[in-house]
Amino acid sequence: MIIKYNYLQANLKKNPNAIYFLIGSDQYLLNESAVSIKKFWKKKFESDENILDLNDNDWSETFHLANSYSLFTEYMLLDIRYHKKILDANSLNLIKNYLTKPNEKCLIIIRAPLLNSKQLQPLSTYNNSLIIQTNPFSPFELEKFIISQLKSNNIKHDASVPELIFQNCQNNMLAAAQAIEKLSLINTENKVFSAKIISEYLSDQSEYHIYDLAKFCIIGNAEKCLDIIKKISETKGEETFVLWILTQEIRLLINLKQLLNNNITFDIACKNLKIWPQKSQIYHVALKRFTDFQLQKLIKFCCEIDEIIKSNNANSAWDKLQQLSLLLCYGWK
Incomplete structure (x- = not known):
């Protein structure tokens, strides 16, 4: 199955998948997806976690590890970082083979920002794999995100504040989240943030691309x-x-x-x-x-x-x- 980031939380209420693929160019959403999946898994099971940088297409070694036993816990979590633009046929077949008989005590997260949904389409038919698209929010979606984050952090504010944060962060999801986190640290029960107060705590963080x-x-x-x-x-x-x-x-x-x-x-x-x-x-x-x-x-x-x-x-x-x-x-x- 292929879903957008917006639907991840609803999906996590179901049984865990064997493999979660995280694709897309927004590093904040990609990281938040990984964090959410890990919390979901670790809430259910105490597990050992391994981080692997897979730069040589050695998927066989990865799945060998997935089928191994942890020395410390009964369950295991693999956080795979895959930073290539292609997934060759051999690698795709190895993933398919694993999905036919996965280790139910191992959860695999594969961060693959350079792959696209078309390349992973053959895996979307497996009911134990999930592909999450973490593409940047539209301006409208980002403004909605800012409003919801202010609300969830109990930050009282003037009506102009969400727009001010949006203008300062200019399409940078991570910058918006960091700005709201900064405000939450200085928030008090009766404090109401005005545009003037917000301006003192925000710095211009225009959009940049790591690539x-x-x-x-x-x-x-x-x-x-x-x-x-x-x-x-x-x-x-x-x-x-x-x-x-x-x-x-x-x-x-x-x-x-x-x-x-x-x-x-x-x-x-x-x-x-x-x-x-x-x-x-x-x-x-x-x-x-x-x-x-x-x-x-x-x-x-x-x-x-x-x-x-x-x-x-x-x-x-x-x-x-x-x-x-x-x-x-x-x-x-």
Whole structure:
């Protein structure tokens, strides 16, 4: 079954599915979907949780883990991060095979923001899988969301306040939620928020896209890169996803260099790597900033950042991600 985020809560009142696919470009809704599913599962069962970054299509290993026994609890939850644009036929068949006989004591959440509902259509017919679309709300839906969140947090306000929050957050769901959370922290029983009070606590958080980070790194716009990373960190974005975005660009540059070293023309190399013609020139310029050895050093640096993220040292991880973006912008001096 394929549903929109709006219908997830109603669906969670039913029996749990074996696999929940979370797709779509809104990181806030994607994360909220995962949080809701986890709460639903853990309310029913005490379970061990594992987070896996699936970047090499090794679904067989994933399902082997799903069918294994936890050392600590009877039940298990797998939070899978899949950041590729395609799902090949072999991977799709492995998922189908698992759905025919899933481990009822394991729940799987697969965050796949780059996949679309058409690619997952063959899985929608299984009654134990659910595909949740987390596309950004329309302006009307976002305003309704702001009003409902103000109400659920018992925040009394003037009539103009929802519109003011909407204007300040400009289509950024996460920014809107953060703004309301900030207001709830200073809320008191008899306080009524006016537009003037709200303005003091809100800062302009215009819409940004995490995928723009890759583009600005390749172009070499360091100021924009740092601004995007700063906003992502301030709105509690995921360091792992940012690292994956930057690592993918580095690997793309490595693959491009390898093809050129093998006497493949630049245009054909770009076509083989699915780099759009309108973007090929910026990659041509970016390649000049690095030697083969320097690109390998960047990959090693990515591995170091990954270890920092796994150690739960968030502040240090964001600092390193900023350094990595600057190295992509300026080259390894």
